Amino acid sequence: MAENSQSRTARRKQKKTKKKPLWKRIVFIILSLIVLIGIGMTALITYWIATAPDLDPEKLQSAYASTLLDQSGEEFAQLGAENRDKVEYEELPEVLIDAVIATEDARFFSHPGIDLRRIGGAVIANFTSGFGSQGASTITQQVVEKSFLTPEKKLSLKVQEAWLALQLERQYSKEQIMEMYLNKIYYGAGAYGVKKASETYFGKEDLSELTLAEAAILAGLPQRPSAYNPFENPDLMHDRMDTVLTLMVRHDKVTEQQAEEARQVDITSLLTEERPESRQYDAFIQKVEQEVSEKLDGADINTDGLTIHTTIDTNAQEYVEFLLTDSEENPIQYPNENFKAGLTVLDTNSGAIRAIGGGRNRDTGQYNYAIQGSMQPGSTAKPLLAYGPAIEYNKISTYHQINDDKPYEIAGSDKVINNVTRSHSGWVTARQALVQSINVAAVKLFEEVGSENAKEFAKNLGMTFPDDQAILTDSIGGGTMQTTPLGLAGAYRAFGNEGIYNEPYAVTKVEFPDGREVDLTPESEAAMSDYTAYMVTDMLKDVVTEGTGTRANVSGLPLAGKTGTTNLPDTGEAADSWFAGYTTNYTIAVWTGEYSEENKRLPISDTGISRDLFRLVMTEISKDVETPDFERPSSVVEVDVERGSNPPALPSSYTPSSQIITELFVKGNEPSSTSEKFDKLDPVTNLSGKYNEEDNSINLTWNYNGNNVNFEVRASVNGGEMQTLSSTEEQSMTISDVESGEYQFQVIAVSNDDSESRSDPATTTVTVGEAEEESLPAVEGLSAEYLGDQGIIDVNWSYNGPPAIFEVSANGQTQTVESQGIEISGAAPGQTYTIQVTPIGQRGNNEGVRGEPASVQVDIPAEDTPENPDDGNENENNENGNDNNGNNGNDGNNGNEGNEGNNGNNGENPNNEENDEEESNAPPQEEEEPSEEVNEPEQPETPEEPSDGEE
Template sequence: MANEGQSRTARRKQKKEIKKPIWKKVLLIIGIIFLVSALGVGGLFTYYIATAPDIDESLLSDPASTKVFDTTGELFADLGTEKRTKISYNELPDVLIDAVIATEDARFRSHIGIDLKRIGGAILANITDGFGSEGASTITQQVVKGSFLSPEKRLKRKVQEQWIAIRVDSKYSKEEILEMYLNKIFYGAGSYGVAKAAETYFGKTDLNDLTLPEAALLAGLPQRPSAYDPFVNPDLAQERMDTVLSLMVMHGKISEEQANEAREVTVESLLVDSSIESTPYEAFIQKVAEEIQEKLEIDIYNEGIEIYTTLNQDAQKQVELLLSDSPDNPINYPDEDFQTGLSVLDTKTGAIRAIGGGRNRGNGGWNYAFQGDGRQPGSAFKPITAYGPAIESEKWSTYHQFNDDAPFERASGPIRNWNRIYQGWMSMRYALQESLNVPAVKALEEIGTGTAKPFAESLGIEFNDDMSLRDAIGGTSTNVTPLELAGAYRAFANEGIYNEPYSVTKVIYNDGRSIDLKPEPQTVMSDYTAYMITDLLKTVVTQGTGTAANVSGLPIAGKTGTTSLPDKDGSPDSWFSGYTTNFTIAVWTGYDDQKRVLTDTKIAQQLFSLTMSGISAGIDTPDFVQPNSVVEVTVEKGSNPAMLPSDYTPESEKVTELFVSGTEPTEVSEKYDQIDPVTGLTAEYDEENNLINVSWDYETDDERPVSFDVSAGTDPSNLTSLTTTKETQLEISNVDRDTTYTIEITVISDNNEENVSEPVSVQVEVPEEEIEEEPESEEEEEEENPGDEDNDDEQGDNGQQVEVNPVQNLSHMYDMINNSVSLSWEYQGQGPIAFEITVSSNGAVEQTFNSNSRDARITNLQRDKEYSVRVLAFDKNDPDNRGEPDSINFSTEGLDPEIE
């Protein structure tokens, strides 16, 4: 029974446990977690508050001082210590106070330094969107911000900021706090405090002179002073001013009628001349401010931090001189409106060494080096969007052939070369050197945008739309800034390694903590692509469109770029981007009015050249090193695909190009193989006309044109060149009797006079002349030859001599490559006629030879010499019977062919 009772008890106990509600357990666990969390958070908050810094009154009213150092660690800017005019609360007009409070902190006069209602909304936003997504800072908190605390968006900073704000609110009056705020805050254009801002933007030193639109504009600037800078972005500033006016209406500070009246005033009409003295290195500091805002969400003008930058002060000074109106500036700008943006990078690291923001800029002026969307890059895009990805993906050589035969036809219209000239087959090197559009577009078409786009994007290029074939020549809506273009080109200079250009190496907070901001490098292309593009771009600078950018003694690679407008001559944009192993520079020139064209597109190259020469002075600049993945091969020009030259290829037809190792050609061209000798050479003596008829056979080839050199003489070891002809037969007249002649024919290539065939010779014997005995008397002769009154056929009736007419219309054509002259003439007449050609120089006869045809070729001429040629006809049977000669003069001076 005991066992049974225990069993019932156990079962009842188990039953009670099963029936106990689960939600009570869950609630109990949640309660315990909440209690522990509350205790933990409370303890953490208590710790934060206990470790909060003391209030320093001097820091409350003065701007936070951000110190900026160059690449050597030298301080070059102390932001917050300049351009500030302090005012007291009594000098603040009501319209300004109302505008500021309505915009920044509507419950400023009623809260305790923090606004609990705004905090609740911010907490909700931070829970849904992440910590730091929305703030709830009051004017008091903004006074505290940056004075004592680290600028990071961390929980510790926020707790301490709110605690100090409560303490400040209890210690100071609302009027004193507002005075601190308006003296401390940054308003853009290098101005700290509302008094200095009023003077900078409106030229007003008495704040009581501020109008409602001016007060609204000033109240709206501190939120984003760079973005709302009215000198730079008047449209955005106008929108911000309208927002402030709406807030003032919402909080009952002005009526809707007053707001509408103020909205009629344009921001531009409020501003004074913006061409004020700029802060030293202002263009570079703008980039530093943007970079830290993006990476750390810190406004350097309102926080007290130390910034270590990449600035090279010597380079920055050189850039600022070239963009100035100083009499020491060697560049002659066409007018005051001409603008330029320039970026200088360290080739090895991507560090920004100098920024040229523009000409005639004031503080906070538009920075053409990196701000905005940039401009169309034109042909400066070709290495990035066409040739670079082609080499990377297809391993094309620098000799790769394109047929530049005509404009590239597309449905939207043809793409033409800038010079409207089309030259047929050419190498990639020549196409890029001359910046021809058709080959670049054909390259992109062949590899496809699907291959080219990721390559360009890896170099920091962002496409506005889907990539098209016009991106090969930089002619779409995808624009770049000089900083972006320099960053892309630097990867070619740096063996294919890219990282985003940067101006800040590290930031040190006021609590001593340091953050490294250098970006991580990435390999984005093969070293063979980087080197081969570099080698191509070196040719652009030495022989192509970029020669004005060259600097003597420096190995420079670079590319020009210009843009065009429909139905308008000239270029609205001119670029040059190039590099050495030390520095990479990109330059843009143009006008704000993008429909205005440049009168001088070479200024971009001049800026590059003068900047590069200045910053490279006194330092070693080694040449680019060819990697093992690239081989240098001499190929025969015109071969397609590339072929090796033969032993007979002339030097003028050889070119050295780069190939990815393993893709170089191995087949030898046969185009210039040794010329074949003649066949079927015969020579027969014509006793009747006392001449030798020579003939031979030869298969001609249009691609390998030849001429025949004919030599003759009685001594086989010492023959004399008689003539050079394209005929396969020849008559040699005036030969001596009882003599054996050797006649030799050698074939000469018209493409290469050094390429000659083996000679072929033949001998012909001229017999001794038979002397007839004279008749004893005339009567006997008549008896022996009764009725024979005719002379030979070539004489006229009654034994008259053949009439030899003059030579007419003698002309010549000079062959620069073979240094020879082809002659031709006309002759009207009958009979056995031959022609004597006499070549003289300075009155002395240098050679004489005969021709049976109405053309001849003169070889073995000398360069830079005056020649006279005389041609006359004569009777073969009576060489003394001659016609009137025709003569010409010519010179070989200045005709030395230029060898590529």
């Protein structure tokens, strides 16, 4: 038993020693995995192929039309349904086929539908640069994709595309596939298919007339039809044509000499003078095309049969297009044909694009100034790079003090930044500086907050910077940062939306023909604190009510906005003119400028048209819409501040109301100390006065316990009006050559630092000689007139004497008045009234003293009776009337003379008051917005740097 057991153990050990080596086991596992993966991939590919769509012949013949829906879901446009002419293969010239094959698929006539060599190169590129970085689609595959599949970069779709391409090659000839391809492609400018493109660009319906250069242009267009549009971008198209010609030489389609001759052709000379008809809403549709292409890689709204949900407000879009089209009805009359404009309208709450104005009198496919290119933003950059960042990071208030004392000297340079007025205001608040668009203040704020913080703040609002760096002159809009009306509107919208930003968007959702939907609405994020958004907005509201933007103001709307201009670097003349503004409902950014026919920048003729466009569009889209005001968040507090205090201080109980202003502070950063500047001074003490008979003078003395004051001495005589005699820094004063009477003196301490800081008056009385009564003068110019239609006697007089009241007696009835006139009612017809007026003194020694009376008579006409009809005594009455009227006229004239004198003394001429009121009510004359400039030499960082905010 033991022996058998031992032999079994030995046998087991022997088996262990005969196991396979480890490397063989690893190879076996790897091969097994490969087999399993292969089986899995084969199964997956088989599934993808099995689920591929059928080759529908109808879909091969034409492209799908895409449908565009407005913000309410109503169709407003179809793309690809029209403007297409089919071409047969026999009509295609060899030069065009050679150009297309060399550019798109060099082995088209030899491969079976897929090109393995291209696939190999694409696989390597996709491994090194990521999937989808390089395509390997042949012309056949492109036909399949445009006819049956979506443009997504998915492996399943590429497998289906290859499979269907192989099937297509089996069922159709190469010539038929080429014909399908050239009839499907979108060539830009609203042209679908190569035949329509030839007619659109060159005016040639017969393709056999195409030259080598024209064929190269058509072959190069499909890659980027909008960008390469030769009508708008002939230089860019020339570069693309050169690429096509180079490929044709490489693949032996033309000689180098032929290619070089074609390169020398001026592209604009080839183009037809007849431009494509304008497509309604084209500027907005261009943005839709751009957005779908960027967010759905490879999608083409002109050929893919998409249903696109957009944000357009067609009423707003139509009004914008109306304002940008020359007509007699247009309220804006543009100065010339070189004047360009672009604008964007956004929903302030969502960032949805409601309308786009791409340019004046635009044709389909023309340059879109609202979304293409970029320009320096001028002073509209100040909230983005100076004031906004300073509030966000440094929590400055709208009262924050900035010293605008002199031109700003750029460190390490002999260049300076000046204000456009070439004047300086000294210490100003942040609010004043922004409202007046003071350049020196903006660059100093930029320095306070730091370029990194300023850059990050602006980047959070969609701005971009070359080399990812914000420079000093960016803070006034004359540096390297550039933007478009769309980008600027998106940034300003965040200020009106409590600091929440998202990229402006024209498309909310896209539906593919197979029913699949893709949501393209961008996500929102907080770009700044709510206190920053509100405080910037509050300052920008003042810009449109009292600053440089008054021409853009819309009465009745709570509106905020900012102007901006830039200068031409060589002449310093104004170039770009901007206005960006917003309500709680809408945000609009407008750019205007001028370009010559050669696309050269010109001085702008009218910088105010940008504000006119804003005002008119905002008025139109806001009518019949409730526009609430901007709501102050709990993070912001309003505080009364004493004007001029630095750091800010609360006003004291003695601060004059004229020296108190209300400003905004981030909660927790408001001032707590109280100003002592206007604290009431202590009054003088021991004031006394003594009459000196020897030199007939009065000597005043007083005491005061304090420094840095002077003393204002005032006096009144015999109860008359108190008048200022003089000021002194001494504590005594002598008044010489006095006359008899009662003198009352006041002495007031006044601060030398501020004349409004004063003490209560100290008072003393001095009597010189015996107080004598003065006789009061009689009234002057006494007149009385009976006003028959009112049944009253109108009595008037003037008076030039000590303070008095007036006793008026009329036929024994007496009344006392303070005014210099009275109306007596109840006059009896046929009576003669004797009216007497006597002045009675009111103050000092004259109190109760009666002056000389003055009198006047007035006859009251008798009432008409049947026994004495009017016409019976016509002549007599007329004579008496003339006499009486003559007398009354003389009295009236005397009264007027007296009134004139009195009014002159008292400054109460009602005519003068009326004139003053008319003058004050005259509408203010708005100054034209000046340009931003930098003193020569020009800006240090870029050749087109402006220095000043336009304002």
